[in-house]
Amino acid sequence: MRELWKGLKRDKLTMIGLMVLLLLLIAALAGKVFTEWIVVLDPAVVRLPDKFKPPMTAAAVDGLAAASRPPLGRYLLGTDELGRDVLARMLQGSFVSLSIGFIAVGISVVLGIALGGISGFYGDLKIGLVSIDSLIMRFTDVMLCFPTFFLILTVVALLPPSIYNIMIVIGLTSWMGTARFVRAEFFALKEQDFVVAAKALGLPERRIIFRHMVPNAIAPVLVSATIGVASAILTESALSFLGFGVQPPYATWGNILADGKGFIFDAPWLFFIPGFSILVVVLAFNLVGEGLREALNPRLRGLR
Numbered sequence: 001m002r003e004l005w006k007g008l009k010r011d012k013l014t015m016i017g018l019m020v021l022l023l024l025l026i027a028a029l030a031g032k033v034f035t036e037w038i039v040v041l042d043p044a045v046v047r048l049p050d051k052f053k054p055p056m057t058a059a060a061v062d063g064l065a066a067a068s069r070p071p072l073g074r075y076l077l078g079t080d081e082l083g084r085d086v087l088a089r090m091l092q093g094s095f096v097s098l099s100i101g102f103i104a105v106g107i108s109v110v111l112g113i114a115l116g117g118i119s120g121f122y123g124d125l126k127i128g129l130v131s132i133d134s135l136i137m138r139f140t141d142v143m144l145c146f147p148t149f150f151l152i153l154t155v156v157a158l159l160p161p162s163i164y165n166i167m168i169v170i171g172l173t174s175w176m177g178t179a180r181f182v183r184a185e186f187f188a189l190k191e192q193d194f195v196v197a198a199k200a201l202g203l204p205e206r207r208i209i210f211r212h213m214v215p216n217a218i219a220p221v222l223v224s225a226t227i228g229v230a231s232a233i234l235t236e237s238a239l240s241f242l243g244f245g246v247q248p249p250y251a252t253w254g255n256i257l258a259d260g261k262g263f264i265f266d267a268p269w270l271f272f273i274p275g276f277s278i279l280v281v282v283l284a285f286n287l288v289g290e291g292l293r294e295a296l297n298p299r300l301r302g303l304r
Helices: 002-009 012-037 086-121 132-145 148-158 163-172 176-189 193-200 205-242 253-263 269-296
Strands: none
Touching: 002 012, 002 269, 012 086, 012 269, 086 132, 086 163, 086 176, 086 205, 086 253, 086 269, 132 176, 148 163, 148 205, 163 205, 176 205, 193 205, 205 253, 205 269, 253 269
């Protein structure tokens, strides 16, 4: 971990990405606390006298109850067509989008490690005339042949709209790259001396797999998972933009963007604030993923 941190600190772009992700995490936690538990910013309150207010505009005094006004008396990010506070909706959306990204990637990583590990460790065993490795890899190839986004779109259209369905569907359709990474690492590790010695000592297979092989095969998975969170956030945003994602009353960056697409010229902040946020967060995840790839691979250290 010390060497990993040293490698990350040498890359300024990676550190910028980490700072952005730390701010995102703080915003997501603040959004959960202050929009649902201790309601300071209510993303669902409709204030028709204050609709289409640009950022930093003071809230109207007449016609609004004191309880429905923003805490500082100003709309820091403006309001939408119903007078809802964009800042409150963005904070709530940050938690929803981030949780979808992490849980979906968690599902895909667990599936990828399980299938890739079985394929790499037990690949020579046969079920009838077909080896386990061939069976799993052909199934992986079939999954890779489907256009992933359209497969997700079809499944989500058939299922009831739910945040949990979005997480599960994205996770179940994005494990293939992780499985291939883990399979390749397991094939290489099987021939290493420490694995051969562990087998010669008669250690249980599960101990060899989880104690000795998985920790050594996890580096490319971490890189893939980091970039996968960005892909999951983009996928959720695209689904919400098309109306198949998370449904109201939950706000996500995707449906905030969808609500603002009809007011690009009249209220551009409704479109550009969530769009720019998605751009920055996805770029940050990609920068951190690239930094992890270089820090975890000794042959790439110091090339940039």
